[in-house]
Amino acid sequence: MKPSLQVRLSQHLALTPQLQQSIRLLQLSTLELHQEVEQMLEQNPFLEAEEDSPTPESQVIQERSAPTQEESRYDADTGAADAAHEAGVGDPEPVSVEQLDFGAGESREDWDSGHDREDFNSLSDTPAARNGANEDDDSDWSERSTFTPSLPDHLRGQLLGMRLAGEDMLLVESLIDSLNEDGYLADTLEEIAERLAFGIEAGAVVTGDAIDPVEAATMREELIDRLRCALGWLQSLEPTGVGARDLPECLVLQLRELDPSPAQAAAIRICQHHLDLLARRDIKKLVTAVAADEALIREAQTLIVALEPKPGRRFARAEANIVVPDVIVQKAGRGWRVVLNPDVMPKLRINDMYAQVLRQHRSQRGGATNGGGDGGAMLSSRLQEARWFVKNILQRFDTIQRVSQAIVERQKGFFTHGEIAMKPLVLREIADELGLHESTISRVTTAKYMNTPFGTFELKYFFGSSLNTDAGGNASSTAVRALIKQFVAAEDPKKPLSDSQLSTMLEEQGIQVARRTVAKYREALKIAPANLRKDI
Structure with a gap:
């Protein structure tokens, strides 16, 4: 082929570094955002945290209502948002903890009445706990994070009073280190003995004392026997059942x-x-x-x-079950308004002293064009980077507030009557109302949380598909799940409702839902099938 030159005209989207950072910050969770802020504070000397008083920038967030040029440009050119689907969870085989969930102190009636039996974590039995909030939503967040000693620390405290020999104490310590968060022994005694023997053999190699293979095998057998005794001591500690292997x-x-x-x-x-x-x-x-x-x-x-x-x-850390909301819904007259949670908003500002020194340096060097050579250019770049970062943080919270307020306006019934009054809502409705792209709404509603009178929920919770009704209207899938939960809670434990019966009851309410859809919603609610809810 003969080489030739061709001229072509084309258009493509070029994302500036500022726009890329804005997109990335928008999709970060609160924890990830604070990690990003800490990293930026360490790297950029022009950026500093303001701890004493709220910054002027934090007040600007509540006043802004229009998207920036970079946000509008991104919304016009980015792709569509990802859709979220729910999947049911079947019962595992053989019988495990997840199949026989009954919390300490529950009565037999509680176990038989159809509560969540597929997850041993009793906190998941309530909607508020599933969404990271206690029933008392008005309490101070700091009061919910009381210190709880870890399980290993609790066991070691008891171990000190047993007066075991030094080697036996070390063996029990090895078993404690092998416990998982539920208190079960995660490794077999043979595996633990193998690790201990390997450590002994490695130490012997360092000191130059070789261990005979026969002697090593005998040592492993002795370690297993002594670990069995150590396991007995561990299982005698409180809480009873700790150290079990299954x-x-x-x-x-x-x-x-x-x-x-x-x-x-x-x-x-x-x-x-x-x-x-x-x-x-x-x-x-x-x-x-x-x-x-x-x-x-x-x-x-x-x-x-x-x-x-x-x-x-x-002994599980209470902090792991706490979700700090990004926005808080407050009653305002006959309606509701959304305010940003000041506890999650980073308080940042530009270091005036460093910025002033850079300006003086430029003026002494004859302006920005030739001021300071490569060093001055690098500092100017860092200053601009700090300004962009602060601006993008402000834009992130501004967008979150605007999207949250739009959701609240669409779901007023929920804030008055609960999830049974939830309306169908899709990302495109909020995107069209705010002039944003669906992908932007998807990023905003992922890993962002709203505190409401009924608990703390992820923003995605307020979106649900539409189901047809006999009256020609639509019902939200969230409201249908709430109805299923009510039906199951009121059923006769001796004659639990099947999926077909639940489908019929929903049809009597004017909502057309297939049996398979009912089964999917029931599994999403972690409600066991009718045969497992039956009182034996």
Whole structure:
């Protein structure tokens, strides 16, 4: 082929560094934003944090209402937003903690009434807790983060009073280090012994003392035997059940702490060999397998329900369940208004002293064109970078507030009556109202949270698909899920509602929902199927 030259005209979008930073800051969560701010404060000397008083920039956020030129340019040229889909979760096999969730102190009626049984975390049973808020939404956020000692620290405190030999103490310490957050032993004794033996052999190599292979194998066997003794000491500590290697062992350890009785013995047999039947609530097979009558099986079930399947649950860090909202919804006359949470807004400013020194340096060098050579140009670039960063932070919070206010205006019914009054809403409606692009709305509503009278929710929570009604209108999928939750809460535990019955009840309310859709919504709500909600 003969080489030739061709001239072509084309258009393409060129994102400036400032616009790229604006897009990136917009999609960051609050935690990620503060990490970004800390990193920028370390790198840029012209940027500093203002801790004492609110900055003028923070007041500008509430006054601004129009998008900037960079934001409008981005909204006109970026692609569409990603869609979010919910997926159901099936029951795992074999029987595990997730299949037999019953929190400490719950009654048998609670277990049988159809509460969440697929997740052992009892905090997930309430909508407010699932969204990171307690029932008391008016309390101070700092009061919710009380200090709780960790499970290893709690166990080591008890270990000090056992007066074990030095080597035995170290072995128990090794087991404590192998516990997961639920209090279960994450590694097998053989794996722990292998690690300890490897450390001993590595130390011997350093000192020049070789270990014979036969001697090494004997040492590993001895370590496993001593670890079994150490495991017994660990499992004698409080909370009862800690150090268990699986769910049956954890439950049996707690049952053995109870007074001996026929129900206790039956409960131990069920936990050791027939947890799968208990998970399926197959009362007839349990009667045969345990060789006990139905009344005794029910007594054994009551004992099992009162156990704690996650001994380390109460030592979990409370901070992990706290979500600090980006915006707060407040009552304003007959309506609602959105204000930014000042606790999550970085208070930044330009260091006036450094900026003044740079200006003087420029004037002494004859202006910005030849002022200071490469060093002056680098400092000027850093100063401009700091100004851009502050401006993009302001734009981020401005956009979040505008989008949140638009959501509140569209979902006024929710703030008065709760989720059952939620209306269908899609990203495009908010985008068209504010003159933004759908992808911008998607970024704003991801990992950003709103504090409401009913709890703290992610902004995406207020968007839902539309379902047809007999009256020709539309119902939000969120409101339909709320109705399903109400139906299940009011059902007869001896005759729980099937997905088909729930679909029929929704149709009686004028909402057309297929049985498979009901099943998807039920699984999203972490409500067990009818056969697992039935009172045995």
